[in-house]
Amino acid sequence: MRASTIKDIFLHLARIAFLSALQVSWLFCGADLLFSYALGGKISVWNIVPVYFASLLLNVAAVHTLRFLVGRVILNCLAVAFLFVAVWPFNLAVPLISSAHIMTGGAPDIFLGLSVIIVTAIYWYQGLRLASMAVGFEQCLAEFQFGFLMFLVIFFFHAVAGVDKNYFAPVIIFFVCGLISLFFSRRERLASTEGFSVVIDLAALICVGLTVISGLSLAVIFNPALAAKLYLAGKSVLNFILNLIMQVMRFLAGFFSGSDAVLPPPPPSAPKTPGDPAVIANLFNIPPAVRKWLQMLVGGLFISMIAAALWSVSRQIAESIRRRKKGIPADVHKLNSSYLKNIFVLIKNSAAAFMRKMQWLYIRRRGRHNDSLTMKFVYGQILRWAAMSGCRKKVSATPAELYPQLSFWLPEAAAEIGFITEQFVQVRYGEIRLTEDTRKQVWESYKKIKQRKKLLFFKRRRR
Amino acid sequence: MPPSRPVSSQDIERINAASKKFINNVEQVIVNKEETIKLIFVALLSEGHILIEDVPGLGKTMMAKAATKSLGCSFKRIQCTPDLLPSDITGVNYFNQKTAEFMFHPGPIMANIVVVDEINRAMPRTQSCLLEAMQEHQITVDLATLLLPRPFLIIATQNPIELEGTFPLPEAQLDRFLIRLRIGYPDEQEEEKILSRFQEENPLDSLEKITNAAELMELIKICRHIHVSADVVKYAVELVRKTRLHKDVKLGASPRASLGLQAAAQAHAAVEGRTFVIPDDVKTLAVPVLAHRLFLTTEARLRGKTDEAVIADIVSATAVPIE
Structure with a gap:
């Protein structure tokens, strides 16, 4: 019995570790693909498939039941087939494809560009889905449906371009894989008690954006030469998108007679002269002292992100052990939130702390007569101090219900807490204005509570 | 108001x-x-x-x-x-x-x-x-x-x-x-x-x-x-609205219930000697005012769930407007 439990916990931990690695690999894979494309790197099946298969191996290892394993293998084969559909015809036709091809505005290149963007989107989508750790066949089914939708888009563009008529073979493979996958998905859905839903969290998307930006900032600080490349990359991506929009508009305009005059064909593109990296690098010349501080700042941010990720994983481990102890089956369930959410919480808390500081400055300078703002700040601050000492409030608790809890937390300042609670209730719900004397008393009570709280901290340390 | x-x-x-x-x-x-x-x-x-x-x-x-x-x-x-x-x-x-x-x-x-x-x-x-x-x-x-x-x-x-x-x-x-x-x-x-x-x-x-x-x-x-601040009104409405979305409830409380809850909260505040309503008034009255208006699903009733328990669930899951 004991051996079985340990084995299960081990498998669970392995699954969590693999999934964490997997989601990171997905996100970086997508970023790598987009940036290597924008920087004029070579895009080929060999660029994408090895990374994909590495992820596939991790994915397979992460799943520890046979039924899941078979389903995941099929689903991943399906995704690989999909990538072939996206990239294969062009790789046969053009062995070395770079952003220069895109800028010419030629039809095959423009659709290759579109395919790359779609594949990148899929990478990021999958990364985000895995970031939510919803591992089960519901999620696999969602992935399949999304992939199918993307496939239809690519299929449409390929057909419109008419550049390659050999897309039927991968299409057939794709459909066969899809059907098998759906069969397994159906079986799994019958076994599952959870509903099926696809949710893309906006917060998670913001986190990805912030992660990429902070990662790039860090890279620039340690390697200033990269700034020029990034600048070029950004410019290339922007040009590409504008070019793409123009192409699509031209294509749409082609449906209407006489629209050629409205939208003239683009002029033949002049040979591209890349921006002088030395000139651009000068733009990013930062004095050494500032760079040092920036390095510390961004480094600190980066380390806290890693800490958040580790904290998240540790919580997931604790959650898995708790589940195991309570005998909750571990196969189809959503694990705790991923490191992305923790990063988001970290950023949100930092922003809230900053806003509180600003609010405090405002209250001190101008808002002393704004009773509502003052009382909200004072009472909120007391609640935060209590929460930091482990005395957390329930969402449904009213100030009157919180008072005994707060008095228990800081018995030496119970009278002051009672007074502030009373004034807060009057101002907050009764919209009653405080008198000058009461206002002074509130600030005095606030200062007393602050002092007592500090004393409490030292007392506990001594104990 | x-x-x-x-x-x-x-x-x-x-x-x-x-x-x-x-x-x-x-x-x-x-x-x-x-x-x-x-x-x-x-x-x-x-x-x-x-x-x-x-x-x-x-x-x-x-x-x-x-x-x-x-x-x-x-x-x-x-x-x-x-x-x-x-x-x-x-x-x-x-x-x-x-x-x-x-x-x-x-x-x-x-x-x-x-x-x-x-x-x-x-x-x-x-x-x-x-x-x-x-x-x-x-x-x-x-x-x-x-x-x-x-x-x-x-x-x-x-x-x-x-x-x-x-x-x-x-x-x-x-x-x-x-x-x-x-x-x-x-x-x-x-x-x-x-x-x-x-x-x-x-x-x-x-x-x-x-x-x-x-x-x-x-x-x-x-x-x-008796004064009812906008946040307290919002809190009362949220409680009533949640009765309509609760999984165990077939028929939730009506807008008449919201009106009743507000009027009762005003009276409760006055009885308690206040000129304004606080969330505690709404919380105290949630069960007596709302519970009898709920029509629970058959599954919930078979599980032994009562209308009071549903309201208590809703109250404990609804954030009180503080900050």
Whole structure:
């Protein structure tokens, strides 16, 4: 019995570790693909498939039941087939494809560009889905449906371009894989008690954006030469998108007679002269002292992100052990939130702390007569101090219900807490204005509570 | 929100004093049920109807009678039976042979306070004749609409256990009751106290009137002007809305429930001696005001879930507006 439990916990931990690695690999894979494309790197099946298969191996290892394993293998084969559909015809036709091809505005290149963007989107989508750790066949089914939708888009563009008529073979493979996958998905859905839903969290998307930006900032600080490349990359991506929009508009305009005059064909593109990296690098010349501080700042941010990720994983481990102890089956369930959410919480808390500081400055300078703002700040601050000492409030608790809890937390300042609670209730719900004397008393009570709280901290340390 | 008129501290003191007198008075008959009696007074101040629901012998009718006797308003009692007709409640037009014309003989509904005992023993059509009276404070008899005296309050009692020969109240009727109260069994000491109190005479006979209809109407009007901040309104609405989305609920509380919750919270604040409503008022009243309006799903009922438990779930999951 004991051996079985340990084995299960081990498998669970392995699954969590693999999934964490997997989601990171997905996100970086997508970023790598987009940036290597924008920087004029070579895009080929060999660029994408090895990374994909590495992820596939991790994915397979992460799943520890046979039924899941078979389903995941099929689903991943399906995704690989999909990538072939996206990239294969062009790789046969053009062995070395770079952003220069895109800028010419030629039809095959423009659709290759579109395919790359779609594949990148899929990478990021999958990364985000895995970031939510919803591992089960519901999620696999969602992935399949999304992939199918993307496939239809690519299929449409390929057909419109008419550049390659050999897309039927991968299409057939794709459909066969899809059907098998759906069969397994159906079986799994019958076994599952959870509903099926696809949710893309906006917060998670913001986190990805912030992660990429902070990662790039860090890279620039340690390697200033990269700034020029990034600048070029950004410019290339922007040009590409504008070019793409123009192409699509031209294509749409082609449906209407006489629209050629409205939208003239683009002029033949002049040979591209890349921006002088030395000139651009000068733009990013930062004095050494500032760079040092920036390095510390961004480094600190980066380390806290890693800490958040580790904290998240540790919580997931604790959650898995708790589940195991309570005998909750571990196969189809959503694990705790991923490191992305923790990063988001970290950023949100930092922003809230900053806003509180600003609010405090405002209250001190101008808002002393704004009773509502003052009382909200004072009472909120007391609640935060209590929460930091482990005395957390329930969402449904009213100030009157919180008072005994707060008095228990800081018995030496119970009278002051009672007074502030009373004034807060009057101002907050009764919209009653405080008198000058009461206002002074509130600030005095606030200062007393602050002092007592500090004393409490030292007392506990001594104990 | 009613147009804001500052409620003076004297007004609040009046209400506070009246509530204390009322509670003391009724407690001479009903032992140790201060919270229940306070809720009855809150309902009276909100001009809302009261449904007292409990098993036989716990003092439902006694409580209703004690409350009405304390108020000094006109009072009538209807004992519901399966053969009770709507005209027995509203009144009837009869032909007066002396004057050779039809005359209206008012029914027991024409009173400030009407105690409807064992309401679920009346047939649905008899129960339905109360709908207009409860909501619009008027009755229609033979094309004539008659206004009821103000304040108009119905205190109904029902026994939830006995099912034979009873007709469950429809949702429309339940929704018209502002609050539903349960009395509950007394503990050992309370029961001993009841016995000693009723040993020689019925304390109900010696109850004094603490107020009258005109004064009660004034107090009701004051309560309408108790301040309710926008956040507290939002909190009350959120509670009501959540009853409609709860997985165990087939039919949630109506906007009438929101109105009732706000009015009751205003009255509760006044009884507590405040000129403004706080979230605690809303929380205290959530179960009495909302629970009886919910229609639970069959699965929930089979699982043994009660409407009170659902409201308690909702209250504990709803954030109180603090920051």
